[in-house]
Amino acid sequence: MSTSIDMPRGARQAQTYLPETDAREEILDFALLLREIEVLRTQNSSRAALVDPQGNARPIPDEIFRILDQVTNALAAGEGITVVPQGVSMTTQQAADFLGISRPTLVRLLEAGDIAYDKPGRHRRVRLGDLIAYQESFRAERRAAMRELQRAGLDARAQVRDPADLKRLSELDAE
Structure with missing residues (x-):
């Protein structure tokens, strides 16, 4: 109820x-x-x-x-x-500010279909809920990519057999 x-x-x-x-x-x-x-x-x-x-x-x-x-x-x-209530609609500039990106970058994301939007007239409107959903999926993708890079780095270290190569890798990590 x-x-x-x-x-x-x-x-x-x-x-x-x-x-x-x-x-x-x-x-x-x-x-x-x-x-x-x-x-x-x-x-x-x-x-x-x-x-x-x-x-x-x-x-x-x-x-x-x-x-x-x-x-x-x-x-x-x-x-x-x-x-801001989650169902509120924002202008593209407000939405870009919320995500911390430029307005042209936001428009590219909208046109690519990465973020849902409405266009009731001449201007696009973006719901806060859709921005939050995009933000969450972007963060999840970024975490997955970081985990994959870590795994690849561990795999590369495991394949190094020459101690000189291992020392060079350690020096690169220190930089």
Whole structure:
């Protein structure tokens, strides 16, 4: 059974939060408190709770606690945070920024079919979920390639029989 809640206006859009300079000490104190709570949570296998103005406590789900901790740490470090619902559509420039690549490189990936996109009018739109899926598959491919290179390097070392060749390989590794 799915439950629907009325979301505030604009809640399905990206929202950026920047730390206010006059609140920095308060944010740092809160970040330290969250770390202390995390230590207690792991030691006691308990959950943090949110207390309303009437004093009623409600447990905070672990996932929300982790998000709160991450957001607080970023704000305490003076960084801004952007909250983006996974189903949101982005422009190609926003998508490129998210992946940390240039817009032309992103467009090549879109046209090659590596990342799904929509083109409702003249401009392409990319869903955040599709970017995350691409990012995860790219990382998995990169890890597999690194493992293969490591295996090939081990195989090459195993085939070296001349001690002089082995010494040269060791010197190359040291560089």
